[in-house]
Amino acid sequence: MTQGVTHKTASRRLVIMTFVYNIGFAGLIVAIDKLLDPSRNDWPALQTWPLVLLVCAPLFLYAYEIVRYIRSVDEMLAVLQVRAGAIAGLVTLLAGAVAGVGEVLGVLPEINTAMALPVAAIAYSVAVAVQEARMR
Amino acid sequence: MNNRLKDLRGDKGWSQQALADHLGVSRQTVNALETGKYDPSLPLAFKIGRLFGLKIEEIFDDGE
Numbered sequence: 001m002t003q004g005v006t007h008k009t010a011s012r013r014l015v016i017m018t019f020v021y022n023i024g025f026a027g028l029i030v031a032i033d034k035l036l037d038p039s040r041n042d043w044p045a046l047q048t049w050p051l052v053l054l055v056c057a058p059l060f061l062y063a064y065e066i067v068r069y070i071r072s073v074d075e076m077l078a079v080l081q082v083r084a085g086a087i088a089g090l091v092t093l094l095a096g097a098v099a100g101v102g103e104v105l106g107v108l109p110e111i112n113t114a115m116a117l118p119v120a121a122i123a124y125s126v127a128v129a130v131q132e133a134r135m136r
Numbered sequence: 137m138n139n140r141l142k143d144l145r146g147d148k149g150w151s152q153q154a155l156a157d158h159l160g161v162s163r164q165t166v167n168a169l170e171t172g173k174y175d176p177s178l179p180l181a182f183k184i185g186r187l188f189g190l191k192i193e194e195i196f197d198d199g200e
Contacts, residue, residue, distance in 0.1 A: 007162045007164075073162070074160070074161040074162050074165050075161070075176070075177050075180060076161070076162070076164070076165040076168055076169075076174045077162060077164065077165065079174075132164070135165075135167065135168040135173055135174065136164060136167065
């Protein structure tokens with residue numbers, strides 16, 4: 001198997017798993033929000049933490065997929081992924097800061113912090129696409 | 137960093153994909169190396185040198 005084929009297979013798997021884990025994350029958020037007892041906010045902290053960990057599960061699995069992908073591609077493609085991750089992290093922090101300050105100043109509505117995941121995913125995807133296009 | 141990779145590949149009559157297969161990297165990486173958009177790691181530079189039977193400094197030029 002050539003490196004090109006390996007890269008294509010690994011990329012396809014990452015795209016599919018990105019979709020699966022983001023859907024899983026969104027599904028868990030919706031399930032907790034819509035299906036569980038609305039009085040959950042009164043639960044003792046020890047009972048609600050498992051829910052938080054449950055929501056984090058797709059994120060941990062997604063992080064594992066990214067590490068697995070980076071290990072399966074060559075050094076330049078791995079550098080692109082790491083750089084894209086750094087850009088996505090920065091964009092997510094900036095978006096969080098803008099949303100937080102806007103909320104404090106009353107110019108933005110309260111935004112669910114769970115929105116950080118799609119922001120990070122989109123920023124990461126765009127950063128990877130732009131860099132791969134430049135290197136093509 | 138400038139390099140002679142494209143010329144050396146041409147001398148062998150290899151496509152970018154063929155060189156990529158010899159080096160165990162992707163075609164995009166070979167293209168990025170040839171166009172100077174990416175500088176290889178030392179292990180990859182040594183691999184390239186061994187493949188063409190040349191020293192690293194005979195292939196890559198940092199302009200110093």
